[in-house]
Amino acid sequence: MKLLHRSIDWTPPEPQLEDELPSEEGFYDGEVPEWVPSDRSEADDERSRV
16 A cells, blocks of 8 residues: 555656757758658558558
8 A cells, every 4th residue: 555655646757858949940940851752562561560
């Protein structure tokens, strides 16, 4: 019961960033990468999921 009580009262630590976040201009500046499908066919994907 003590272990259960400690696990209920436990508060996880908040994540801390090592560096600061980039500014909006720095984050959104530049070209947006375009997704390009791979050369594999959809049939290969279906077989790998089974």
